[in-house]
Amino acid sequence: MPASRPIVGVLGIQGDIEKHLNALDRLGAKGRRVLAPGDLSGLTALILPGGESTTISKGLVRHELVKPIQQYAEGGGAILGTCAGAILLSRASRNHPVPTLGLVDVEAERNAYGTQTDSFVAPADPGGAAGLGGLECVFIRAPRLHAPGEGVEILACVDGAPVLVREGNRFACTFHPELTDDLRVHALLLEAGGRPCES
């Protein structure tokens, strides 16, 4: 492992980009805003932030980032999508579907809990292999994950429903770990990025 700080990209089209950059800084990683394919080189990991999935999915096409991000992930690159980012990682979305990257074998239902007045904070259910029980999960106009494929591991649930899943080095998270001080989800990503490719 290089002694220098790992560089983690944050897709910089729209959303709470700065919150992720702050979280990375607190974990000792160097954040980089990703707006062009060239920004993907040399990354330890990549984050697709929360924001508006419609806006970001259109931005991915306009910035010609769809293929490069798919190639990055297919080459074993670690990647985390939070909320809108989780929708973009999914194999498909429903409820006003948006085009997705198809990188995590799960289906995302957009705004599955309702409008903003149905947003909520809840602790993750106890148990689970990742030890995330009790983690404070912030859901804002959040999606739900359905029908995970065989290769998908469920890392955290709230009320029995999956809210954080993992497929190889790819993490789809329906809540916003970047809005709390508990950075365990970001730490999982950095750990995955530090490992040799498995997938």
Next chain:
Amino acid sequence: MSEQNGSNGALRRGADAFELKVGLAEMMKNGVIMDVVDPEQAKIAEEAGACAVMALERVPSDIRKDGGVARMSAIEMIEGIQKAVSIPVMAKVRIGHIQEARVLEAMGVDFIDESEVLTPADDEHHIAKHDYKVPFVCGARNLGEALRRVGEGAAMIRTKGEAGSGNIVEAVRHLRTVVGEMRAIQALPEEELMSTARDMGAPHSLVQYVHEHGKLPVPNFAAGGVATPADAALCRTLGAEAVFVGSGIFKSADPEKRARAVVHACTHWEDPEEVLNASRGLGSAMEGLEMETLAESERLANRGW
């Protein structure tokens, strides 16, 4: 939803929690929020990449032209827009109109703008915004006004600018004022904060927050007079974290193209080449107003207390 204990002492909280209101504002950062008056415009805005739409009956330049009392929009119009798009839908209420706000909350609107663009319902008091599940955005011309609104529960602040003018000068003035006052407060010694809070009419705890963090406790957006991609990029340069565009899109020659261009410039404000590209071939912008032609009584920014 009432609070209840979960495992590890974590609490379950509902949408009235302030962090969730500010959280939605965080999700709109680096984006553009567009005024729309019908579902067709809302779809154009969403297609262009807007991160939210503001549903209203008339854009500010028409409100200015038509005169009369401007109120909350018709329910059917807002509902039509809610059905047409999947991005968050905002709507405006008159300053101090507790009941218009309750109606919008009951409709499941995602954000309420307690706005000086509408005719105020209360000429002394704003809404007590902590009491609602839905988050609020309010306009401000200076830091004292911004912190009073946050004290009342606003989860997002925007400059007032001068809505419907197509002239960016007031938004620039308000942004520079807010950012400049924050810089000054950061440099103050601790013992001067209380007198400063008294003089600016802002809660001491929030002045203290600005002193420590150098920024507002909620996202700080720009609004009022944005008409071009370069206007949006200018607001970002001066510290705005996202941009509202009112009349500027749908009063221009080619709304679809201009909407996309403003979105692009808002993302790429640090790259002049990209702002240049976004600025090409847009046709004419909306007509603008010189501030000198507006009497003080006609200036919407003077509403709010």
